[in-house]
Amino acid sequence: MFTGLIREIATVKSYQNNILTIQSKHKAKLGDSIAINGVCLTVIKVNSDGFDLELADETRSIIDESKLSGAVHMEPAMMMHDRFEGHIVQGHVDCVGTVSQITPRENATDFIITVDPKYIAHIIPKGSITIDGISLTVNDVGADYFRLTIIPHTLKETLMKNYKVGTKLNIETDMFARYIDHILSHRNPKKSMSWEEIDSLQMTY
Template sequence: MFTGLIREVATVKGFSGSELSIKSKHKAKLGDSIAINGACLSVVKVLNDGFSVELSPESQKLLAIENYKNEVHIEPAMMMGDRFEGHIVQGHIDAIGTIKDIKNNGNSFDVFISIDKKFIPYIVPKGSITIDGVSLTVNDVAADSFRLTIIPITMRETLFKRYKKGSKVNVETDMFARYVSHIISHQSKASSEKNTLTWDAVDSISARY
């Protein structure tokens, strides 16, 4: 599990086949789980100045792989007893989004990201979302896109400063939105009442949490 708070912007040493080598200050151990641009990957080699992780063909197909060069966001998995900050992030990328526009508001930046419509139900206004591993709050949601507001320090200290119109990004939607949607869908199918939510169903969902 992760929090969506970037611990380091690390340097890509090389990406050959399925192995991605990272130069970092973080001292990884063999087998560690580390989120690289938001995707949970396992350390397969420990280097003098960093570590290597393996990206399967499936991972490479599902990720915005063009961002795995030059620099990347890294966040080691949480340890038991760590202070919980950010929000609950699994490191499982749902989709690749495309930046439609970035507007400089003077003291903040509005970032508009388009995404496949089927993921919109999992994106909640004022809810949480993770973009390339960065925990953010959703401001507005449209039919096939959403808007984020990035404060100057986040823009300055993350790879957002390099993104532009057309840039691809890894998107992980809110875990709880996915779970609730799945429960509602499952119960609707079981009762043959699609898109119907009863108070009994709400009570059942609440009891599970």
């Protein structure tokens, strides 16, 4: 489990034959879970300047592999004694979104992200979402998009400062929304949930 708080901007040294080699200050151990741009991966080799991770074919079929180059967000999995911040992140990417609009504000920047409409039911106004491993709050939701308002500190400390219109993003929707929707849809497959119903159920946790 992760929190969505980026611990380091690491560097991809190579990515070939399903093996991702990361240069990082983090001292990983064999078998550790580490999120790279929001993707939970397992350490299969420890190097003097970082570690190797392996990607399953299923993972590769979902994520945007172009994000596995250059600078990347890195977060090691939580320890049991860690302080819980951010929100509950699994590192399981649901879909790839696209930056469609960037609007600077007085003390923040708005990002409009478009996604396949089938994922919108799991993206809740004022709920949590993970973008390339970053824990963020959703402001507004439309039929095929959502809006984020990013404060200057987040822009400075993450790769979001480099995002442009057209940038692809690894997106993990709200875990509780996914679980609740799955349970209820299988109880009554003909009835879909509204955002208000999902939000109300999530608040009971």
